[in-house]
Amino acid sequence: xxxxxxxxxxxxxxxxxxxxxxxxxxxxxxxxxxxxxxxxxxxxxxxxxxxxxxxxxxxxxxxxxxxxxxxxxxxxxxxxxxxxxxxxxxxxxxxxxxxxxxxxxxxxxxxxxxxxxxxxxxxxxxxxxxxxxxxxxxxxxxxxxxxxxxxxxxxxxxxxxxxxxxxxxxxxxxxxxxxxxxxxxxxxxxxxxxxxxxxxxxxxxxxxxxxxxxxxxxxxxxxxxx
Amino acid sequence: xxxxxxxxxxxxxxxxxxxxxxxxxxxxxxxxxxxxxxxxxxxxxxxxxxxxxxxxxxxxxxxxxxxxxxxxxxxxxxxxxxxxxxxxxxxxxxxxxxxxxxxxxxxxxxxxxxxxxxxxxxxxxxxxxxxxxxxxxxxxxxxxxxxxxxxxxxxxxxxxxxxxxxxxxxxxxxxxxxxxxxxxxxxxxxxxxxxxxxxxxxxxxxxxxxxxxxxxxxxxxxxxxxxxxxxxxxxxxxxxxxxxxxxxxxxxxxxxxxxxxxxxxxxxxxxxxxxxxxxxxxxxxxxxxxxxxxxxxxxxxxxxxxxxxxxxxxxxxxxxxxxxxxxxxxxxxxxxxxxxxxxxxxxxxxxxxxxxxxxxxxxxxxxxxxxxxxxxxxxxxxxxxxxxxxxxx
Numbered sequence: 110x111x112x113x114x115x116x117x118x119x120x121x122x123x124x125x126x127x128x129x130x131x132x133x134x135x136x137x138x139x140x141x142x143x144x145x146x147x148x149x150x151x152x153x154x155x156x157x158x159x160x161x162x163x164x165x166x167x168x169x170x171x172x173x174x175x176x177x178x179x180x181x182x183x184x185x186x187x188x189x190x191x192x193x194x195x196x197x198x199x200x201x202x203x204x205x206x207x208x209x210x211x212x213x214x215x216x217x218x219x220x221x222x223x224x225x226x227x228x229x230x231x232x233x234x235x236x237x238x239x240x241x242x243x244x245x246x247x248x249x250x251x252x253x254x255x256x257x258x259x260x261x262x263x264x265x266x267x268x269x270x271x272x273x274x275x276x277x278x279x280x281x282x283x284x285x286x287x288x289x290x291x292x293x294x295x296x297x298x299x300x301x302x303x304x305x306x307x308x309x310x311x312x313x314x315x316x317x318x319x320x321x322x323x324x325x326x327x328x329x330x331x332x333x334x335x
Numbered sequence: 336x337x338x339x340x341x342x343x344x345x346x347x348x349x350x351x352x353x354x355x356x357x358x359x360x361x362x363x364x365x366x367x368x369x370x371x372x373x374x375x376x377x378x379x380x381x382x383x384x385x386x387x388x389x390x391x392x393x394x395x396x397x398x399x400x401x402x403x404x405x406x407x408x409x410x411x412x413x414x415x416x417x418x419x420x421x422x423x424x425x426x427x428x429x430x431x432x433x434x435x436x437x438x439x440x441x442x443x444x445x446x447x448x449x450x451x452x453x454x455x456x457x458x459x460x461x462x463x464x465x466x467x468x469x470x471x472x473x474x475x476x477x478x479x480x481x482x483x484x485x486x487x488x489x490x491x492x493x494x495x496x497x498x499x500x501x502x503x504x505x506x507x508x509x510x511x512x513x514x515x516x517x518x519x520x521x522x523x524x525x526x527x528x529x530x531x532x533x534x535x536x537x538x539x540x541x542x543x544x545x546x547x548x549x550x551x552x553x554x555x556x557x558x559x560x561x562x563x564x565x566x567x568x569x570x571x572x573x574x575x576x577x578x579x580x581x582x583x584x585x586x587x588x589x590x591x592x593x594x595x596x597x598x599x600x601x602x603x604x605x606x607x608x609x610x611x612x613x614x615x616x617x618x619x620x621x622x623x624x625x626x627x628x629x630x631x632x633x634x635x636x637x638x639x640x641x642x643x644x645x646x647x648x649x650x651x652x653x654x655x656x657x658x659x660x661x662x663x664x665x666x667x668x669x670x671x672x673x674x675x676x677x678x679x680x681x682x683x684x685x686x687x688x689x690x691x692x693x694x695x696x697x698x699x700x701x702x703x704x705x706x707x708x709x710x711x712x713x714x715x716x717x718x719x720x721x722x723x724x725x726x727x728x
Contacts, residue, residue, distance in 0.1 A: 166643060166721050187647050194645020201725065205640045209351035221340060222645035266644070 111178035113273055113305055114140040114163065119172030121158050121328075132158040133169070134328040140274070140307065145300040147308045147319035155328035157278070160309045164197050164276050165189050177273065194222050198267030200277035204259040206251040206266075212238070213247045216265045223270055237265045241295065257288035264295060268304075275299065275306045281315060293318045345657035356662060359626045362619025363666030363704065364673065367697045369612035371674025372681075374693040377605025379678075379685030381598060386686070388594045390529040392470040394562055395590045396569060398422070398555040398576070402583045417584050418552040422576060423462075426557065429578070430571035433564035436464035439540050439552045447497065447536055448513040454500035456493075456536045458514060460543030461556075466492070466525075468558045471532060476508040476523030484539040489546075492523035494533040514538070517546045565589055609693065613700065619666065620704030627659050627712035631719075638716055639724025652717035659709025660702065667701030 121133040132155045140146055150156040161167035162174065165181065173182045176196060184192070193199075206215045216234050225233070238244050241261040246254065251262060260280060267275055277296065281289030293315065300306045300320075308319055316322050324332035349356045400416035418439075426437050441460035446453050459465070466478045479490045491512060498507050511518045519538060527533055544550060559568045569587050576585055631638070638651055671694060678687045 161722050164643070187649075190642065190645050190647040190650075193643060197643075199643045201640075205636060205725065207637060207640075210347065214347070218641070219644040221344065222641075222647075222650060227340075270645075 111175065112139040113142045113144070113177060114138075115175040116162070117173045117175075119162065119169040119174060121155075121162065121167070122170045131328055133162070135172070136325075136328070136330055137172075138323065138330065140305065142273070142305055143300070143303055145297070145306045145308075145318075145320040146323060147310060147316035147321070148323050148325060149310055149313050149316035150325035151311055154325045156309050156311075156325050158328075159325065160276060160278055160307075163274070163307065164199060165193050190222070194219055195270055196273045198270070198272040198275045200260070200263050200267050200275065200280045202279035202282040204256075204263045204283070206259055206262055208252050209250060211247070212243060212249050212251060212254070212262050215251050215262050216269055218266060219270050225270070233269055234265075237268050240268065240299075241265045255288075256284050257291060260284060260288075260292050261295070264292075264299075268299070273305060275304055277306065277308045279310055280308065281310075281312075289315075341653055341657045342661065345654060345661050348654075349658055349661060355626065359623055360662050360666035360669070362622040363616065363663050363701050364619075364670040366612065366616030366619045367667045367670025367701050368674040368677070369615055370609050370697040370700075371671055371689060371693055372677045373608040373612050374605055375674070375678035375687040375689045376681060376685065377601065377608050378690055379681065379687035381601045381605070382686040382688060384597055384601065385594065387529060387531055388590060390532065391590065392468065392558070393590070394559045394565065395468070396557040396559060396565065396572065397588045397590075397593070398426075398557065398572065399586050399588060400551070400554075400584065402586050415584065416551045417580060418555060419550070420552070422552075422579065422585075423555055425575045425578060426555065426572055429575035430568065432571060433560050433568040435558045435560055436468050437558075438462050438464045438468050438556050440554045440556050441540050441543055441549060441551075442553045443547070445514060445547070447493075447501065449501040449510065452501050454497055454534075456497050456500075456534050457531075458543065458547075459535050459537045460540030460549075461537060462540060464558075465537055468556055469532070471528055472526045474524045474526045475506065476521070478523055479539055484541055487541040487545060488539060489517060489519045489542055490522045490538065491519040492525065492537045493521055494525050494535045495527050496530075496533040497536055498524050512536075515546050609696075613697075616697070616700055616704060619701075620663070620708040623659050623662055623705060624708035624712060627655060627709055628715065630658075631655065631712050631716035634716070635719060635724045635727040638719050639721045639727065642719075642721035643725065648717040651719075652713040655713035655716045656706060656709045659712070660705040663701045663705025663709075667698050670701070671698060 116136060116138040119133055119136045120131065123130040123132060136159065148156050148159060158167065162169055168183060173180060175181065176192065181192060207218070213234050216237060217230050220230050220233065234247070235244070238247055241264050243258060243261050243265065246258060251259060254262065275296070281292055284292060296306050296308065297318065308315065310316050323330055398418065400418045420439060423437055423439050426434070438461045443458055444455060445458045447456050462484050463479060463481045466473070473492070474495065476492070478492055479488065483490055493507070501507070501512065502510065507521050507524055510521050512521060514536070525532065540552070557568065557572065559565050569589070572587055641651060675689050678689050681687045
């Protein structure tokens with residue numbers, strides 16, 4: 110069986126005209142369905158670039174990437190958007206919620222760009238909000254929530270289209286230790302229920318929560334290569 | 336995203352910053368308001384003039400001194416005025432075949448007095464046909480006769496406004512009014528007709544010449560038997576007058592000629608007013624573009640997020656165009672309603688008319704403004720790289 114995600118000898122080179130920066134240097138990586146992976150590295154190590162490539166926000170300069178066995182290395186913008194909508198659930202450090210919109214509005218945002226019929230939206234939102242424990246907050250505006258609640262809304266938004274991979278970029282970076290631990294537990298729970306989770310972090314303590322840890326330094330995988 | 340979803344999403348984005356949305360719309364509101372109101376006022380002036388002309392009666396020809404020519408000093412027509420009683424006779428003698436009445440006319444504004452009351456009226460000197468030529472009807476009393484004209488009798492028939500101004504509750508007939516210090520006996524009062532007629536004081540032109548020391552006529556008015564005979568009558572009058580005058584010393588104008596040339600001028604004026612108001616609509620459009628550009632920058636992260644969760648560049652562009660179009664359409668609608676209400680209010684003074692073309696034009700223009708001025712900001716917004724956009728602080 111194909112791994113869920115396969116990256117083969119991927120490099121990302123930025124050429125500013127004056128300076129050539131190699132953000133990723135010949136990286137190969139496989140993530141299987143049901144994995145809980147952390148990608149850990151210092152600032153400038155290339156972990157964000159790797160996340161962008163996994164998240165289909167960016168394309169590699171060299172190498173190949175496969176998602177569910179399909180080559181997704183060089184796809185047109187429209188197809189990439191379609192795949193991001195269906196297959197990737199993003200969670201960001203700074204939540205990135207629509208400030209004046211309600212919790213429900215925020216959670217169903219990906220559905221607006223999907224083919225899911227509108228009649229199913231409300232049911233899906235209710236279901237996901239109960240998973241993240243925010244049923245009683247669904248009519249609140251997102252700027253009325255605490256940091257932890259905001260991140261739960263973001264996680265609900267990431268889950269709404271039942272994506273193949275949850276991709277979380279420093280998901281606890283803006284939270285206190287206790288709330289951060291709660292969010293990490295939520296990821297563990299989601300993983301236990303079968304979700305594939307990838308966390309990108311600079312903090313190896315957080316990285317230790319994952320089942321598998323991949324360390325990246327100067328654009329290369331230095332530890333945890335499979 | 337479907338159309339309804341796009342509109343809903345745009346509405347929610349716009350309502351999240353209500354004050355700004357309203358201020359942005361204001362430009363378009365004022366623009367459409369101005370177009371609708373000014374065009375309807377222009378139309379009102381046209382209606383007013385048409386009404387005045389229709390009130391004159393039909394089948395009239397006006398013989399004016401000089402040639403009605405553009406670029407000529409209008410004062411020249413007056414200083415070289417040669418129209419006189421003998422030209423009225425010439426028409427009567429040589430061109431009477433198609434004509435009902437011929438009346439000389441001297442018109443000027445002057446004060447009339449009764450006891451200690453004063454009224455600024457239009458004094459008209461004419462002959463015994465003065466009432467029939469303009470189809471004016473008497474309320475009380477009578478019009479003056481041929482004999483009274485010949486005898487230079489000091490008699491006057493006055494309009495209802497003059498009566499109201501001088502006599503209030505008194506009947507007025509039989510009283511004496513003063514014009515330029517000379518006493519005139521009021522022998523009749525007209526029924527209401529239209530503003531221009533109602534403030535007239537009509538007296539025999541022979542008496543007016545004496546009282547005000549005038550010797551020339553302002554014009555000669557001819558009532559032709561029927562509409563079909565206007566052209567023939569014009570030709571005959573022309574020949575008759577050429578016996579004494581040179582062709583550039585008079586002009587014969589039909590009601591239709593005068594009306595259509597005034598209508599032409601007013602039509603162009605109305606169009607010009609609309610166009611000037613249209614400029615403010617354009618400024619409103621630029622206001623929308625300005626705000627949408629700011630909005631695209633402010634919402635950089637939101638754009639990044641939307642792209643991350645599956646929006647294409649096209650989706651983002653459509654969202655921004657939807658927002659700017661809703662702003663301009665709503666603004667256009669509000670402006671239309673206000674313009675229409677203002678034009679209704681103006682009906683107190685003028686028979687204004689909100690024309691369909693003004694509605695369609697201003698509304699279409701405001702929609703176009705929204706789409707056109709929304710496109711550039713929408714493209715700017717849609718071009719944002721999601722990675723850069725998500726990083727934007």
